Amino acid sequence: MKSIKNKIFKIIQPADNSSVLSKMFDLVIVTLILINTVTIIAATFSLSALKIRIFLIIEIVSVIIFSVEYILRLWTADLLYPEKKPFIARIKLFFSPMAIVDLLAILPFYIPFLLPIDLRILRLIRLLRLFRLFKMNRYTSGLSSIGNVLKKKSDQLVSSIFVVFLLMIISSVIMYYFENPVQPDVFSNAFSGLWWAISTFTTVGYGDIYPLTVAGKIFSAIIALLGIGLVAVPTGIISAGFMENIEDNNKQLTEDNIAKIREILEKYDSKNL
Structure with a gap:
């Protein structure tokens, strides 16, 4: 289990020149961020039912991948902060600026399922999806x-x-x-x-x-x-x-x-x- 955790940690960290898997992971995340940015902008136009369905599928796939990434980063936090205890390391990562950006990037998708929200407020909450663009900070x-x-x-x-x-x-x-x-x-x-x-x-x-x-x-x-x-x-x-x-x-x-x-x-x- 520890060796698997170390491998995952190396993959999800920003890539160095020797890690092919880490480079591939970074490329997937960056591509998803760019695609999501395009769909958020496109959603302001009048779209056909087919395009709306496609954008919804992209949204669901993106949220799943971003959620898994977020969970894995919390799980491997003790490797990022080896001098701290696992629980303290996860708390520190949770409140770090990039982890907050990661959370805000996926939160708008889950809020309507957890809380009954007025549609007008929901539209404002969906603007938080733009925080996905700030995830680029980790990879550029x-x-x-x-x-x-x-x-x-x-x-x-x-x-x-x-x-x-x-x-x-x-x-x-x-x-x-x-x-x-x-x-x-x-x-x-x-x-x-x-x-x-x-x-x-x-x-x-x-x-x-x-x-x-x-x-x-x-x-x-x-x-x-x-x-x-x-x-x-x-x-x-x-x-x-x-x-x-x-x-x-x-x-x-x-x-x-x-x-x-x-x-x-x-x-x-x-x-x-």
Whole structure:
């Protein structure tokens, strides 16, 4: 049983260059994810009864495969976290971001069977099927890099976004006092100008909410200029994170290549001796 478990664990983990079965498994999962994405988009059009039936079959097959994958990942969690007890390892995996994505990808199929739900709510729940697209993160290096960068720079990103959000709140309150006497319907309370603050800080400027007073216009201009710099801060942090990630990957590749060359030289020397 343990040897079977080890084999399954190696297959369901992202493939390395030596594992054919793991590559085949990854290919099947990625193909299913892409097919499901196409069917979700196609479902927004008017379809014939035959196409609806085909899409339902695809949905059932996909859910079965994704469910088996999810169960196998929970079963082999103790191999992923060997330093922890099996139960603790499964709990840790269950609450991991990718495991949550896996669960959300299959949950909409089972909810109607478990709970009586209004059809309008069911349509909203079915939107969770789009989470299947995020499963690609496990099988593509590009999406994995984005996740690694966001995780590595999370503290800096949260700090910068919090500062921007705080300034938006302050700007919304100030604009309320400037514009409420002139536009009581538009700026009815301190938070009614928050949409204006977001569109101004990001320099989008939809024009649906705008100041009429001189003080409001001057303040809006200042906020727009500040927004150019402040909103660019998170972008700069992410860009720096990508550069660091590329450098780390290049360094790792160099170290791996050096290790392989040393291994080859050692084998060559041992043969000559």
